[in-house]
Amino acid sequence: MDCSCVSDLLFAPPALPALWTPGFAFPDWAYKPESSPGSRQIQLWHFILELLQKEEYQGVIAWQGDYGEFVIKDPDEVARLWGIRKCKPHMNYDKLSRALRYYYNKRILHKTKGKRFYKFNFSKVVLVNYPLLDMAAAATGSPLLLTPSPFGGAPGPDAPPLTPETLQTLFSAPRLGEPGARTPLFTSETDKLRLDSPFPFLSSGATSYSKPPGLLGPYGRAFPEYPWNFNPYLTGPFPKLPPSLYPPHFYPNPLASSLGHLPSAGAGGGPTAVPLLASTGEGLGPERPSGLAAAPRLALPGTGGPEAALGGKEDSDSELEITDVSGCSSDSEGDEGLPAPPKAKAGKGGAGS
């Protein structure tokens, strides 16, 4: 009750400027859990997403593999961070992974080959947060939404099912990265990138999609460029998170302060009402070469040095960031002054898998 954990503070009424258009700069669903009925606390998948979104944690957890795949490079650290967030000092990977396993049934996550490799089911995540979309789609017959079966009944060219471009248009994202270099998105070749690829997960949630060979091609392409303007591979600087959601307390990231407002491209009367569609998540990502994992990260827009954000130091990340459990009251756990020392990652240089 009195755990004055910051997670509670996340609730703080966003002093969001009118400039902030939910659904635009960053997928609204990414933080939806806090406000979703039934769960006022941060959810694990959300936290994971959060970490994945910050490059500081690349040595700990990072997108890797295809679409929504990520790997937990440093299980202990992830667990520690999670423990801090939840005021559960005794959290460990064993427990955390149990929670992750519960996601299997929920179809939010599933395991992929490789140790500590998991994969997000974005569509599920979106659906979870925007059940209305589904209904709206059904009701309005909106071409944008979940297309029942990409095959056979696929909408014609007239009613393209949610192509990235559609999304792009709808939620035109301020793409910080330059157009050509790392985010070629949909070039003539890629623009066929639509839902002609398997989309089983929508209805079945079965998640066994296969990538569209045609457009994915060999690893050589850029990032998937997710719809909703959220590209997991591109821990983009701009949209980032609304400061109010991620208190500096947890993420002393200069970004926060530089984010007074967001470059909501679609601003000016965009379709804010309906944030995004649930489909695509997995169907439309080209693959990402592992080599690109460390692709040049975008620089922060204008403000504070990007350097500050991540600094060149990946080593100190864990120590710099979330280590503060002071916000947690002891009564919520047996956490006495946090026995867990700022675990210095001994031989963690490479942070490799």
Add this chain to the structure above:
DNA sequence: AACGGAAGCT
């Protein structure tokens, strides 16, 4: 390292 049952907590 991963899985999943079982019980417990909030």
Add this chain to the structure above:
DNA sequence: AGCTTCCGTT
């Protein structure tokens, strides 16, 4: 409901 804790099994 969403974990957390614990644990036997693979």
